[in-house]
Amino acid sequence: MVILTGLPLLIHFGIAYALVHWTALSFVGAPIAASITLWLSVLMMALYVTCAKKFKLTWEGFSLESFQYILTNLKLALPSAAMVCLEYWAFEILVLLAGLLQDSVTTTSLIAMCVNTEAICYMLAYGLSAAASTRVSNELGAGHPNRAKNAMAVSLKLSLLLGVTLVLVITFGHNIWAGFFSDSSTIIAEFASMTPLLAISIFIDSVQGVISGVARGCGWQHLAVYANLATFYIIGVPIACVLGFKTKLQAKGLWIGLICGLSCQAVTLFIITMRTKWDKLHLREDDNKENPVSV
Structure with a gap:
């Protein structure tokens, strides 16, 4: 791959x-x-x-037999797609909102740079997220909830280490990184002022990315959809609009709103994960082997 x-x-x-x-x-x-x-x-x-x-x-x-399991796969695939899309769309909405601010050329460029930087950093955390999702689901399917819990703990520790590393890189190398996007001294200077906020969002995103992977592995996609919908579109985006358009923060206000949404998302998923009774997350002994049930 x-x-x-x-x-x-x-x-x-x-x-x-x-x-x-x-x-x-x-x-x-x-x-x-x-x-x-x-x-x-x-x-x-x-x-x-x-x-x-x-x-x-x-x-x-290829055979027609594969079509027999389309509905079964869609029950997990559609909520999984929804939980990811709801988060990605929140970032893209910031770019659209930035175009409505004063000096839209600069603010749109700045927010777009931050969104792309966040996306690149998140791809590293997404690797851990995919590993956590696969390992947790495999261990639960094998009837080893304690191993699934340990896999989650190890993944979270690795995400914290990854988040700190990314924050240090972006903090000390922001001018070099901004130079890849633009040679405008104004935009590079504005990006430097956004770096502390960007560092916070990258760190939170690294942690919540792994928790989202655990949620997928446990079959909690529907809960993650509700969490993402509430935290980003009821909390994050409205706060971004208020701070971006009603205060002098402009682009910083938009990103602070996003940080609020990310923080609430991470806390919500973390609470769901911590309150889970892992010893009850396993397949029943009487499950039909020819018709496996996803946890």
């Missing part, structure tokens, strides 16, 4: 640079390059799954 996504990423740098700087497409070349790269990754993975001998041990190819 790393190789099949890493190679297209390396190719993407060349395609994006060529389309943006060497053609008349300009910024339109960026999404075209992203589309080309994503399809290249899909084709490489499809080729690997189809031709690799490892898959022949458990997979005999």
